[in-house]
Amino acid sequence: MAAPEVAIRRLATRIRAPEPEGAFAARALLDQALRRMGPGVDAALERAGLPPDAVVALPRLQLRLHLQGEVSAAELGEAWASALAQAILSALPATRDAAAQQDAPGVAEAENPASFRDLWAAEMAVLRALAQGEPAPWWTTELIGDAAGSAEDVLADILARWIARDPARAAWRMSDVLTQLPALAARLEARPAQVLAFRLLNSAQAALQTVAPAVSGPPESGMAAPLRATPAARDAAARHIALLPASLRIALALMSPAQRLPWLAAALLKHAPAQAAHLAALLETATALPLSMPHAQHAGDGVVPAPKPERLAEAAETEATEVWCGGLLLLIRPLARLRPAWLSLGEALPERLLALGLVALQRLAAPLPPAACRAALERDRPLLALFAGAPPPDEPLDAVRAAPSLAVEAEDALAALLAAAPSGTAHAPAALRRAYGRDPFAADAATDALCRLLLRPGRLLLEEGAATLVWPPDAADIALRRAGWDIDPGWVPWLGRRIAFRYGA
Numbered sequence: 001m002a003a004p005e006v007a008i009r010r011l012a013t014r015i016r017a018p019e020p021e022g023a024f025a026a027r028a029l030l031d032q033a034l035r036r037m038g039p040g041v042d043a044a045l046e047r048a049g050l051p052p053d054a055v056v057a058l059p060r061l062q063l064r065l066h067l068q069g070e071v072s073a074a075e076l077g078e079a080w081a082s083a084l085a086q087a088i089l090s091a092l093p094a095t096r097d098a099a100a101q102q103d104a105p106g107v108a109e110a111e112n113p114a115s116f117r118d119l120w121a122a123e124m125a126v127l128r129a130l131a132q133g134e135p136a137p138w139w140t141t142e143l144i145g146d147a148a149g150s151a152e153d154v155l156a157d158i159l160a161r162w163i164a165r166d167p168a169r170a171a172w173r174m175s176d177v178l179t180q181l182p183a184l185a186a187r188l189e190a191r192p193a194q195v196l197a198f199r200l201l202n203s204a205q206a207a208l209q210t211v212a213p214a215v216s217g218p219p220e221s222g223m224a225a226p227l228r229a230t231p232a233a234r235d236a237a238a239r240h241i242a243l244l245p246a247s248l249r250i251a252l253a254l255m256s257p258a259q260r261l262p263w264l265a266a267a268l269l270k271h272a273p274a275q276a277a278h279l280a281a282l283l284e285t286a287t288a289l290p291l292s293m294p295h296a297q298h299a300g301d302g303v304v305p306a307p308k309p310e311r312l313a314e315a316a317e318t319e320a321t322e323v324w325c326g327g328l329l330l331l332i333r334p335l336a337r338l339r340p341a342w343l344s345l346g347e348a349l350p351e352r353l354l355a356l357g358l359v360a361l362q363r364l365a366a367p368l369p370p371a372a373c374r375a376a377l378e379r380d381r382p383l384l385a386l387f388a389g390a391p392p393p394d395e396p397l398d399a400v401r402a403a404p405s406l407a408v409e410a411e412d413a414l415a416a417l418l419a420a421a422p423s424g425t426a427h428a429p430a431a432l433r434r435a436y437g438r439d440p441f442a443a444d445a446a447t448d449a450l451c452r453l454l455l456r457p458g459r460l461l462l463e464e465g466a467a468t469l470v471w472p473p474d475a476a477d478i479a480l481r482r483a484g485w486d487i488d489p490g491w492v493p494w495l496g497r498r499i500a501f502r503y504g505a
Contacts, residue, residue: 029076033073054116057122123158131183144157156189164199168498169465169466171200172464175266185255185263186255188262189259193258196262197261204276204493207490207491240278265283269493273389274349274390319463322379323460326471327456329383329469334421338416343494355402355410358384358392365398367440382460382462383460386467415446418449421453429472429474431457466498467498469500470502487501
């Protein structure tokens with residue numbers, strides 16, 4: 001865990017002593033203690049388990065220490081750090097009760113503390129206040145510095161920070177802002193919108209180049225260049241935009257063409273990630289495409305209205321799922337290099353990835369009894385959805401069959417992947433025994449190689465714009481590591497998430 005960081009803007013001290021000599025002596029002692037306070041506070045917060053990404057704002061903190069007898073600078077610094085750390089922890093709802101029970105050699109009182117799970121949550125609180133017509137919170141300048149000015153400036157600065165910090169998560173957050181705070185999203189001015197759109201586009205193109213260098217060249221720097229939108233391009237853009245939820249299309253339709261650029265890019269990267277390779281053309285065409293207001297959608301006897309500004313929900317807690325064929329995600333990087341043309345297929349990409357994943361998983365589940373086969377495939381359903389970038393059919397996966405042409409493509413791609421797989425890859429520890437009770441592929445070299453690569457039980461953690469596959473430490477394979485197959489894919493735009501591999505508990 002990274003050590004927490006503490007920033008103190010101003011520090012004022014007052015010493016009360018019966019004699020001037022005692023005050024001067026205490027001042028020297030205090031100066032030595034202050035130099036020890038920073039590391040002491042960091043250590044105290046780390047021992048208390050403060051989340052490294054937590055944000056705590058204390059506008060004014062009064063600290064009173066009661067010390068008796070001979071006190072060294074080290075003891076004074078430790079007492080000061082302990083009391084200050086207790087005040088910070090008391091501002092956090094999750095640790096308030098525990099902090100109140102701790103004995104500290106001092107008393108700390110804070111006025112109107114504000115605490116958040118991480119920096120993203122703190123910035124979202126600023127956007128909520130702006131959307132409700134309230135002034136930016138007092139601690140906004142601590143987050144974004146001198147950029148804190150008009151609502152438009154604050155919005156643009158926070159969006160820029162999101163894109164620079166984590167473009168995958170930024171796309172998800174921006175899509176949520178567009179849905180739930182459309183009035184605030186519409187206040188983004190045209191020029192900042194163009195800059196932000198280019199930054200998001202540049203990040204997506206850089207991610208494509210990292211995972212699949214043959215997909216496309218570097219993005220063109222001309223978001224405001226003369227448009228070359230043909231009727232065919234407009235039809236394609238309208239078809240792709242139709243993939244977005246109605247609430248997003250309503251919010252986009254209320255914006256000017258220049259304003260909608262970054263919001264449209266974020267919405268496509270979250271809800272239609274298969275279009276990532278076409279994102280530049282889509283954004284260019286969308287500026288000349290008048291978006292029509294979607295028809296009202298009926299829900300039961302009522303009508304779903306246009307979205308209204310409301311409290312933006314915080315990110316859902318991380319979902320952890322047990323998966324068995326975690327090695328399916330190891331195919332992402334090599335597949336992008338062996339089949340780069342697939343990444344430009346747009347709507348057809350999830351179909352091909354789904355067919356490939358189904359062929360691989362069904363082949364490994366085939367030796368199991370029917371009930372166990374179905375259970376094994378359903379257990380890996382979240383894994384298959386992540387690999388394909390779209391949810392698989394609702395019917396049981398053991399009954400799903402890809403179209404004949406897609407099945408042939410999937411078999412060819414799987415054969416190419418197995419041919420490129422690192423030689424000497426071993427079975428994951430105890431995986432065969434847990435899955436089958438024996439080795440059913442001993443006489444089938446091709447399927448045995450697939451089993452060595454894919455059958456890697458672990459835990460899949462899904463969160464906002466990210467997915468992490470955690471394997472036991474003994475599952476690390478030297479052949480895979482030497483060949484670089486377990487290097488983090490990072491942000492995979494056509495899947496809409498940032499993907500990482502970890503070895504741990």
